[in-house]
Amino acid sequence: xxxxxxxxxxxxxxxxxxxxxxxxxxxxxxxxxxxxxxxxxxxxxxxxxxxxxxxxxxxxxxxxxxxxxxxxxxxxxxxxxxxxxxxxxxxxxxxxxxxxxxxxxxxxxxxxxxxxxxxxxxxxxxxxxxxxxxxxxxxxxxxxxxxxxxxxxxxxxxxxxxxxxxxxxxxxxxxxxxxxxxxxxxxxxxxxxxxxxxxxxxxxxxxxxxxxxxxxxxxxxxxxxxxxxxxxxxxxxxxxxxxxxxxxxxxxxxxxxxxxxxxxxxxxxxxxxxxxxxxxxxxxxxxxxxxxxxxxxxxxxxxxxxxxxxxxxxxxxxxxxxxxxxxxxxxxxxxxxxxxxxxxxxxxxx
Numbered sequence: 001x002x003x004x005x006x007x008x009x010x011x012x013x014x015x016x017x018x019x020x021x022x023x024x025x026x027x028x029x030x031x032x033x034x035x036x037x038x039x040x041x042x043x044x045x046x047x048x049x050x051x052x053x054x055x056x057x058x059x060x061x062x063x064x065x066x067x068x069x070x071x072x073x074x075x076x077x078x079x080x081x082x083x084x085x086x087x088x089x090x091x092x093x094x095x096x097x098x099x100x101x102x103x104x105x106x107x108x109x110x111x112x113x114x115x116x117x118x119x120x121x122x123x124x125x126x127x128x129x130x131x132x133x134x135x136x137x138x139x140x141x142x143x144x145x146x147x148x149x150x151x152x153x154x155x156x157x158x159x160x161x162x163x164x165x166x167x168x169x170x171x172x173x174x175x176x177x178x179x180x181x182x183x184x185x186x187x188x189x190x191x192x193x194x195x196x197x198x199x200x201x202x203x204x205x206x207x208x209x210x211x212x213x214x215x216x217x218x219x220x221x222x223x224x225x226x227x228x229x230x231x232x233x234x235x236x237x238x239x240x241x242x243x244x245x246x247x248x249x250x251x252x253x254x255x256x257x258x259x260x261x262x263x264x265x266x267x268x269x270x271x272x273x274x275x276x277x278x279x280x281x282x283x284x285x286x287x288x289x290x291x292x293x294x295x296x297x298x299x300x301x302x303x304x305x306x307x308x309x310x311x312x313x314x315x316x317x318x319x320x321x322x323x324x325x326x327x328x329x330x331x332x333x334x335x336x337x338x339x340x341x342x343x344x345x346x347x348x349x350x
Contacts, residue, residue, distance in 0.1 A: 143173055144173065145171065145172055145173055146171070146172070146173070147169070147170065147171040147172075148169070148170055148349065148350070149167070149168070149169045149349060149350055150167065150168045150169075150349040151165075151166070151167045151346075151347055151348050151349065152166045152167070152168070152347050153165060153166040153183075153345060153347060154166075154167075154345050154346055154347065154348075155314070155316075155343045155344055155345020155346070156188075156343065156344060156345060157185075157318060157341040157342075157343050158341055158342045158343070159339065159340065159341035159342070160185075160339060160341050161187070161188050161189050162185045162186060162187050162188060163185065163186045163188060164184075164185050164343070164345070165182070165183065165184060165185070165186070165196075166182070166183040167181070167182055167183075168180070168181045169181075170203065172203070174205075175204065175205060176202075176203075176204055177202075177203040177204075178200070178201075178202060178203070179199075179200070179201050179202075179203045179213065179215075180198075180199075180200050181198065181199050181201070182196055182197070182198040182199075183196065183197055183198075184196030184197060184220070184221075194220065195220055195221040196219075196220050196221075197217060197218075197219050197220075197221075197246075198217060198218055198220075199213075199215055199216065199217035199218075199228045199244075200215050200216055200217075201213040201214055201215025201216075201228060201230075202214055202215055206231070206233075207233075209233045209234045209235075210231055210232070210233035210234075211231070211232050211233055212229075212230070212231055212232075213228070213229065213230040213231070213232065213244070214228065214229045214230075215227075215228050216228060217246055219246070219248070219254075221287065222248075222284070222286075222287045224248045224249055224250065224252075225248070225249055226246040226247055226248045226249070226254070227246070227247045228244060228245070228246050228247075229244070229245055230242065230243055230244030230245065231243050235259070237261075238261065238262070239259050239260070239261050240259065240260040240261070240262075241258070241259050241260075242256075242257075242258045243255070243256070243257050243258075244256045251282070252280060252281060252282060252284060252289075253280065253281035253282075254278065254279070254280055254281075255278070255279045255280075256276065256277070256278055257276065257277045257278075257279075258274065258275070258276040258277075259274065259275055259276075260272060260273070260274040260275075261273055261274075267305075268304055268305050268306075269302070269303070269304055269305075270302075270303045270304075270305060270312075271300065271301070271302055271303075272300070272301045272303055272314075272316075273298075273299075273300045273301075274298070274299055274300075274301075275296065275297070275298045276296070276297045276298075277293060277295070277296050277323075278293070278294050278295045278296075279292060279293045279294065280292070280294060285329070288326070288329055288330060288333060288335065289326075290324060290325040290326045290329055291325070292323075292324045292325065293323040293324055293326075294322065294323060294324065294326040295320065295321070295322055295323060295326065296320070296321055296323055297318070297319075297320045298318070298319045298320075299316055299317065299318040299319070299343065300316050300317055301314040301315070301316035301343075302314060302315055302316060303347070310348055310349055310350060311346065311348045312346065312347050312348065313344075313345070313346045314344065314345060314346065314347065315342075315343070315344045316342075316343050316344070317340065317341070317342060317343065318340065318341050318343050319338075319339070319340045320338070320339050320340075321337065321338045321339075322337045322338070
């Protein structure tokens with residue numbers, strides 16, 4: 001009976017120690033040294049190795065598919081021979097990883113964006129060897145040569161009994177054009193004299209709002225040719241502005257300045273006030289020209305733009321006056337110093 005009393009406690013204690021030994025071994029695994037271990041054939045799926053020290057481990061032949069390594073510390077790991085093709089590393093912290101010794105020479109990055117294309121990837125004209133057909137090679141709208149005609153004024157002055165005209169025609173692209181321009185008046189009574197100033201010029205944009213012109217001109221009023229240069233564009237507050245200088249063969253320099261503004265009342269009715277100044281560099285008594293500003297012309301039009309806006313009839317009032325010494329010279333020759341007139345006409349473009 002004594003044997004049973006002593007043996008039962010001993011058996012119970014032994015059983016308790018056997019049950020606790022796996023727990024003790026599991027508790028000591030995080031501090032184990034895994035260096036030198038061959039785990040190439042181990043199945044790591046489902047293992048929690050967040051607290052393990054992997055420094056010195058050779059895992060070159062390990063299959064890491066299915067491993068959750070989001071909390072692992074990879075500092076000091078040698079992964080130069082590892083196969084990462086099936087690894088899910090979306091949650092890994094790579095901030096302390098040293099990959100300076102990795103060999104990337106055998107990596108296939110052909111699907112990545114960037115780099116130089118092959119020499120035969122695309123033909124210089126973007127045709128890729130396909131013919132353009134009967135219509136030829138396509139062109140961008142900005143580089144396609146076009147043409148246009150604009151008649152800014154074709155009207156009749158009742159008091160002066162004359163027809164005023166101003167027209168421009170051009171051919172070229174958005175960056176280079178040839179412009180033919182003419183302006184003047186034609187008398188409808190007596191000798192029916194026509195006074196006009198016509199120019200043929202090369203046109204080119206200078207900036208967003210300004211364009212430059214340079215060419216030759218001919219003035220029928222004094223029967224002289226000239227070299228012309230000018231600038232045309234939009235001043236602040238949408239004021240259409242033009243300035244042209246003409247150097248005649250006799251050394252006379254003429255300067256024409258003009259400004260125009262469109263005050264739109266609605267989609268069709270527009271009020272257009274405009275003013276023009278003419279100045280000369282020296283006296284020319286044969287043509288009633290004095291040095292300085294000679295003449296100012298103003299006009300206010302009420303214009304109705306049709307639905308296509310290509311045709312716009314108008315009615316208005318014009319006023320002309322001589323300036324400076326030109327007033328006295330005109331009086332000596334019994335010429336008019338000031339004149340006003342009712343005008344009507346049309347402006348159009350195509």
